[in-house]
Amino acid sequence: MGKMSFEDDGQHSVGPLLSRRSLLKSAGSAAFLLAFNMPVRAALAAGDVAPKQLANSFLSIGTDNLVTAIIAQTEGGQGNSTGIPQVIAAELGADWALMRYRFTTERRPEYINPMLYEGLVLTAGSSSISGFYDTLRLAAATTREMLVSAAADHLKVSKSECTVSNSFVSHAASGRRMSFGQLAASAAKQAVPTKPALRSRADMPLIGQPLARLDVPTKCDGSARFGLDAEVPGMLYAAVRHGPAYRSTIASIDDAVAKAMPGVKLVMAIPQGVAVVADQYWQAVKALATVHETYAPHPNASASSATLDASLRKSLGQPGVPTPGSHGNVQAAMKGATTIIEAEFTLPIISHACMEPVSCTASVEGDKCEIWLSTKSPTIDSRFAAEPLGIDPMTVVVHNHFQGGDFGRRSGREHTIEAVLISKAAGRPVKVIWTRAEDLRVDQHRTAVIGRVRMGLDAAGMPVAYEAKIASDGVWRSMFPWWYAKKKPLDLPLFTLVGSSYGIPNESGTYVLTPHPVRIGAFRGNNETHNGFLLETIIDEAAHVSKSDPLKYRQKLLKKDPRSTAVIDRAAELADWGNAAPGRYQGVAFYQSEFYRCRLAVIVEVSTSEKGIKVERMVGVCDSGLVINPLLAERCIEGGMVFGLSNTLYERITLSGGAPEQRNFNDYRVLRFDETPEIKVEVISVGEQPGSFGEIGVIPVGAALGNAIFAATGDRLRSQPFSAYGAKFA
Known part of the structure; x- marks a missing residue:
């Protein structure tokens, strides 16, 4: 298998001619890059590049016969550095052993994520493959047809007589063939087809193969570069400390001792805090410990978990915004319901708690700025870098690196x-x-949520009405104010609050914006984690009230959707639903999303003892459309399930004095290795379009665990983390 590299290819939008020349040089002599949806440029005037070569954003082929996938999406552990080359190789007909990948931070229109926000090159929403699948195939198919045209010219045969596989264009009748490398230069001179034919699914055997991840070797041998690994000649180091409240401002700094310490170059105020700059990082850390600063009075200085809770509860008494998905007449249906179930749910602020804390290396010379970091969006972070300098963000050079965890943070x-x-x-x-x-205290946290729901059941115990109201902060409001200005009062918490796949005839959702005293940001699963917890818990309650098996109850609700019932049926089979060993208890939750194109059933099995509740096993079965690489998909879901279990059991940020109290993993509790249960994940490949896997595993776990605990103890847990509300775990 070919060795892959995570490198910055030099494309930084500082000038299209220069950046493309750098890319062409890196791809090998006489490499060609394909262009579409953009003017074909004549000559790139690079010494080792043939004239009239074409530029393409997504792949290159060199005379060395290597095919390089050019990836603008960031590798945060989800495996796109394998999945994207796999799509390109399958459509192109490339030999997998000859595939390479190269990451780029160029902010070209072709790299703007079509599933997300306007104008952003952004890795989010588990959309690296689902959002670019058709584009990647088009790029590969166009390239393939140009290779065929070149081969047909060389061999003096018809294009229709040529086939492409294993990085060769072959003419079966004569037994002759030419490699991609042999054809690269001449293929670059071919006309670019406007409507290339795409391969059939049967003609892409690489799709659906569990190919090993290509980024693993570099992460094992230490050659992979993460944000914290950035090294720049002449670099200094800065240690920072932030004030007690979000948006604190410095009033005074006593830095006399620090300035006299070895290696210290500078002590300065920064937005929200103070920094010490030194020759070495530990020198900066030790000097910072001697600095004493004071902060100006802050309106959030008295904010606490109690005041936030009170604010959220007060919001629930306000009218709020109707959410998408509301339909029918809930009030009338509730009046006619035989039984009404009511419940309140709370979820706390939580941190991303990435293993690698954030960092950024910057070099500023006049109006030139260069940054090195782990980023999910070179567009966003170039804007942040440009803002205090008053320069054009497109002139900021961004170097991206592997991420030591993302989950919405990077x-x-x-x-x-x-x-x-x-x-x-x-x-x-x-x-x-x-x-x-600092990473825990000044994170872009997941919002806290308080929700109240009502579900009306008919005489048969089936839901006829569902009403949900939540109070929380908004992701768009905090992270993407320009987008929120266009869409408000819409924000992520509104979506999927109601309008589920269960076919409930009357549903009504309401959202009340409640600004938090800390910064709120995107989080793995976003709105789905709390909205799904509310729905799947109350559905389970409805099943028990109607004296129905919770899994069969869901099957009955979903009987018109064979794909959903197939997922639940398979999960039941893998978990041996209803036949748990003595002392074991099971809970189930189901999740469906149009955005992620997925259906996911999760079953959690627990046991109880004097030591507490133990999570013994988790089973997940997912249909998320066409599966490009089942190994990647299964591991993404498995990782999400572990992440969701950690969130549900332990994770919580508490506030005091306007700031988070937690400072490390001793007081911000996360799931540990010895607590991780046996996990079985299976994916079902359906259809011709891929869905998403990176976030979905998080979403049903909290409800499935809560439902299992109810089966075991009779206690219904509606507040997370469960360990903070009376549940003891072994």
């Missing part, structure tokens, strides 16, 4: 702006490194 205003301001003040490149404490 883009951020604070650490990027700090690095730029400190580098400008120091007159040298500076690496800003946040400690674990």
